[in-house]
Amino acid sequence: MLSPCLIVDDHEMIRDTIGLMAQALGIKSVITAADGAEAISRAYHDEPSLIITDLQMDPIDGLEMLRLMRSGRYHLRHDTPIIILTANASKAVISECIRFDVDAFMIKPVKKQDLENRVKQLSKHTKAKKPPQFYFEMYQSDPAKSTEFEHNGAVVFTEEEQQQIECITEPVEETPIAPDTLGDVKASPQPSSEPKDRKFIRWQEKYTVGHQELDNSNKQLLAIINDTYEAIAYHHDDDDKADFDALAQRFRDYIASHFLLEEDILEARAYPKYKEHAAIHQRLARQAQYVLLQCQADPTLYRSEFFKFLRYWWIHHVVHEDTKYRDFLVQGL
Numbered sequence: 001m002l003s004p005c006l007i008v009d010d011h012e013m014i015r016d017t018i019g020l021m022a023q024a025l026g027i028k029s030v031i032t033a034a035d036g037a038e039a040i041s042r043a044y045h046d047e048p049s050l051i052i053t054d055l056q057m058d059p060i061d062g063l064e065m066l067r068l069m070r071s072g073r074y075h076l077r078h079d080t081p082i083i084i085l086t087a088n089a090s091k092a093v094i095s096e097c098i099r100f101d102v103d104a105f106m107i108k109p110v111k112k113q114d115l116e117n118r119v120k121q122l123s124k125h126t127k128a129k130k131p132p133q134f135y136f137e138m139y140q141s142d143p144a145k146s147t148e149f150e151h152n153g154a155v156v157f158t159e160e161e162q163q164q165i166e167c168i169t170e171p172v173e174e175t176p177i178a179p180d181t182l183g184d185v186k187a188s189p190q191p192s193s194e195p196k197d198r199k200f201i202r203w204q205e206k207y208t209v210g211h212q213e214l215d216n217s218n219k220q221l222l223a224i225i226n227d228t229y230e231a232i233a234y235h236h237d238d239d240d241k242a243d244f245d246a247l248a249q250r251f252r253d254y255i256a257s258h259f260l261l262e263e264d265i266l267e268a269r270a271y272p273k274y275k276e277h278a279a280i281h282q283r284l285a286r287q288a289q290y291v292l293l294q295c296q297a298d299p300t301l302y303r304s305e306f307f308k309f310l311r312y313w314w315i316h317h318v319v320h321e322d323t324k325y326r327d328f329l330v331q332g333l
Helices: 012-024 036-046 062-070 091-099 112-125 132-140 159-167 212-234 240-268 274-297 299-303 305-319 322-331
Strands: 005-008 030-033 050-054 082-086 104-107
Touching: 005 012, 005 036, 012 030, 012 050, 012 112, 030 036, 036 050, 036 062, 050 062, 050 112, 062 082, 062 091, 062 132, 091 274, 104 112, 104 274, 112 240, 159 305, 212 240, 212 299, 212 305, 240 274, 240 299, 240 305, 240 322, 274 299, 274 305, 299 305, 305 322
Parallel strands: 005 030, 005 050, 050 082, 082 104
Antiparallel strands: none
16 A cells, blocks of 8 residues: 555645545555645655645645656655646646656545545556656756657657547448547437447457457457447536546556557567567557546546547557558467
């Protein structure tokens, strides 16, 4: 369990509330700080296993504290998991937090279920951090030079990839409600009382990669795409955020299990382009992390950026990339 947990906010009631939530989740030790300056002192002396911090504080805000922590300043433990609390944060601030490897975001006011989801997420997928010098060099550079396509100094989406994500026009089979060109899916104004088949994409044999386990794994991704479509097109209530959080976690689990399975199979079969394919996986994992963090910071992006990225993944990776090794696997049977 992530303990002790340091909670940083300039409102005492918010600190106390989140602290009680954390203890209810089994985090035994909770310490607090009223701003980033006090938090740095606490982080040095108490060495927390998790930090949950607000963004807007004086004299040191949450972003500056994240940058200092990751840079290893003042002998701080640079790889401590950090969750940023957001409330109408700008896109530029969110991007800068992602550049410095924030581990997760939560929207204020914080709900117990949201905190539980983030703690579970970090227990499963805490990302390995780069050496402090890497972040320190970024810290010394002008952050204005960064772009939304960068993630801790590495390009996440090339301009070409970004255009592909924005402009996919390939028809998707048997779509019951026509979406925009990968924008928000338009909900049916008057849903019919007749049963609907709400699948956005149906599995077809042309999607097979020539291996049953891998096909079954990719069908999990297809289910995530279809369930995301259903959440966008048919669900419009207070549970939307919880639905999308659950879908995002399913996507994280799919990435971890699918890449491991696929790489093990391709390496065991001595696939000639194994290294190139594994490199594609690494890039996709970075891109997915970037999109998922953006959506945590601004849940409205689940309806646009998350759904766009899922379709991009399906069309440009599963359909166009994975099927390239189909003949190789079939011949090896």
